[in-house]
Amino acid sequence: MxxxxxxxxxxxxxxxxxxxxxxxxxxxxxxxxxxxxxxxxxxxxxxxxxxxxxxxxxxxxxxxxxxxxxxxxxxxxxxxxxxxxxxxxxxxxxxxxxxxxxxxxxxxxxxxxxxxxxxxxxxxxxxxxxxxxxxxxxxxxxxxxxxxxxxxxxxxxxxxxxxxxxxxxxxxxxxxxxxxxxxxxxxxxxxxxxxxxxxxxxxxxxxxxxxxxxxxxxxxxxxxxxxxxxxxxxxxxxxxxxxxxxxxxxxxxxxxxxxQKTQTEGNVVAAESGEGKYHLHVDASGHQLTIDEPLSAGGTDRGPTPYDLLAAALGGCTTLTLRMYADRKKWSVTHIQTRVEHAKHHADDCAVCGEGHEGRIDVFTRHITIEGDLDTEQRRRMLEIADKCPVHKTLEKSSAIVTSLVE
Known part of the structure; x- marks a missing residue:
């Protein structure tokens, strides 16, 4: 703060x-x-x-x-x-x-x-x-x-x-x-x-x-x-x-x-640590993380890659959104897990990409596991709610990135 x-x-x-x-x-x-x-x-x-x-x-x-x-x-x-x-x-x-x-x-x-x-x-x-x-x-x-x-x-x-x-x-x-x-x-x-x-x-x-x-x-x-x-x-x-x-x-x-801890959500600092060619120390709103690249890319493999973290954000947001919805509905859900796979496909070969895409496109595939006493209609509704995850919406829509050089 x-x-x-x-x-x-x-x-x-x-x-x-x-x-x-x-x-x-x-x-x-x-x-x-x-x-x-x-x-x-x-x-x-x-x-x-x-x-x-x-x-x-x-x-x-x-x-x-x-x-x-x-x-x-x-x-x-x-x-x-x-x-x-x-x-x-x-x-x-x-x-x-x-x-x-x-x-x-x-x-x-x-x-x-x-x-x-x-x-x-x-x-x-x-x-x-x-x-x-x-x-x-x-x-x-x-x-x-x-x-x-x-x-x-x-x-x-x-x-x-x-x-x-x-x-x-x-x-x-x-x-x-x-x-x-x-x-x-x-x-x-x-x-x-x-x-x-x-x-x-x-x-x-x-x-x-x-x-x-x-x-x-x-x-x-x-x-x-x-x-x-x-x-x-x-x-x-x-x-x-x-x-x-x-x-x-x-x-x-x-x-x-x-x-040290900050109270403000959305403040992230990623800085070189000096402990490896691509090893970074990250302060994400006061929480300490590490970013790295795999050995094959010249890194030390001591942390997730930036794309791993992006996939984690989608998986985490999906799981939390489903948990909040299940709790609000008072449904008997005992455990939720979201596994995310990330890959790049050519738009012409991507069956789920829809129209308007050209060249290579990032595809995130979610595999959601929901344990609990839910009927077919409740499970269908949970699948619909997964698409309302805020990170999901952010990735599907265009975002504005403003960049400045700090003197």
């Missing part, structure tokens, strides 16, 4: 039904994959570290969704009604929104308690290939150590006001109950993708021992990077930039550029 603008403001429904404010940052070229960034709870999607990391990821080909959790930043809702579980569900809602509107995310990045949230959400998002955390606590209950008021007072009064990063927040007792019950190490152990843990040894808010606990709970592949003298919020630009570049370079290994 080619980006039409660098940043797009979007909204989606969070775990509690509130509208969450988000920004979708696009790369300059083709999108290799989608990532989600979860900010620390005393920050927002527009915090300097959030923007810096998103920009670095877009430089590496990722489209990055940053959003404000329920009740934070520009998102709707009351933070006092949230807890660690709802924040985790907000992340899953973000992943679902990406899947429905663009493509499923392959990378999650989380900062501070946002890092704990991505660790908790990761096993619930099947598309993920990699997760990176920055200064993340090893358990959700760690946030209770940051409260400026007494936890006992919150339990006694049902709620209390706390200071997080210089900002006041109202915390209810249900928040305490939720973080105490949440088993984050168990969630970490469930994730089967790659994990990168970034942490500063001088972090005074979330100690370096948390990185060790996360690392031990995780399965391989896993990596650790020290952020040296960085503070918890990465307030210095050079620290945020370093973390961003490390994450981006690390992600390249697990989500390589050649895995």
């Amino acid at each position: 080619m980006a039409t603008e660098k940043n797009t403001k979007v909204e989606f429904d969070g775990a509690l039904g509130e509208r969450l404010a988000a920004a979708l940052s696009w790369p300059n070229g083709k999108t290799r994959g989608f990532a989600i960034f979860a900010h620390c709870f005393s920050c927002s999607k527009d915090f300097v570290a959030s923007r810096r990391i998103a920009n670095a990821l877009t430089d590496h080909g990722f489209a990055v969704l940053r959003f404000d959790f329920t009740g934070l930043g520009r998102s709707g809702g009351d933070f006092s009604d949230t807890n660690f579980s709802t924040n985790t569900q907000d992340l899953i809602a973000a992943a679902n929104w990406l899947s429905e509107n663009y493509d499923a995310p392959s990378l999650l990045v989380g900062h501070s308690l946002g890092g704990a949230a991505v660790l908790a959400a990761a096993p619930e998002i099947p598309s993920l290939k990699a997760v990176a955390t920055i200064a993340a606590p090893a358990d959700a209950e760690h946030i209770l150590n940051q409260f400026t008021c007494s936890v006992d007072d919150i339990e006694a009064n049902g709620e209390g006001q706390v200071d997080l990063g210089g900002r006041p927040f109202t915390i209810k007792k249900q928040f305490l109950d939720d973080v105490r019950a949440f088993d984050l190490p168990a969630q970490i152990a469930k994730f089967r993708g790659a994990l990168l843990v970034l942490h500063s040894p001088v972090d005074n808010s979330v100690g370096i021992e948390n990185a060790e606990r996360i690392f031990k709970a995780a399965k391989h592949p896993k990596s650790f990077i020290s952020l040296d003298d960085a503070d918890h919020l990465l307030t210095k630009l050079e620290h945020a930039s370093y973390a961003a570049e490390v994450i981006s370079a690390w992600a390249d290994r697990y989500i390589p550029a050649q895995a």
Whole structure:
């Protein structure tokens, strides 16, 4: 997918039904994959570290969704009604929104308690290939150590006001109950993708021992990077930039550029691979194919010929058209197969070519096998439907081919 603008403001429904404010940052070229960034709870999607990391990821080909959790930043809702579980569900809602509107995310990045949230959400998002955390606590209950008021007072009064990063927040007792019950190490152990843990040894808010606990709970592949003298919020630009570049370079290994995918059907690129005289690499709307010529023609025979692919398109379209029709009619069809033969005949010798053809002509012969409980009339109708296959119609009609030379 080619980006039409660098940043797009979007909204989606969070775990509690509130509208969450988000920004979708696009790369300059083709999108290799989608990532989600979860900010620390005393920050927002527009915090300097959030923007810096998103920009670095877009430089590496990722489209990055940053959003404000329920009740934070520009998102709707009351933070006092949230807890660690709802924040985790907000992340899953973000992943679902990406899947429905663009493509499923392959990378999650989380900062501070946002890092704990991505660790908790990761096993619930099947598309993920990699997760990176920055200064993340090893358990959700760690946030209770940051409260400026007494936890006992919150339990006694049902709620209390706390200071997080210089900002006041109202915390209810249900928040305490939720973080105490949440088993984050168990969630970490469930994730089967790659994990990168970034942490500063001088972090005074979330100690370096948390990185060790996360690392031990995780399965391989896993990596650790020290952020040296960085503070918890990465307030210095050079620290945020370093973390961003490390994450981006690390992600390249697990989500390589050649895995990039486009959403647009009908975009095909065929390029010489350098692996043989006629061997080509093909990107067909994000799907990787190979084209080659047989050994007798000077090729390496490691892929179908262009005419083989043309025949495959006809056979595939025929089979799919018949399946769609049978399903719509609710007919008992258990299996459909189309075998296509391609040959060139002289028009004068071609019994099925009809009038108006001269010289040699391409003839595609289809042999269709339909298994199922169909009567004679149903089989006759299926044969008629085969001729309504879109590729069949394209091959029978004239097509316009417009060619330009790219400078």
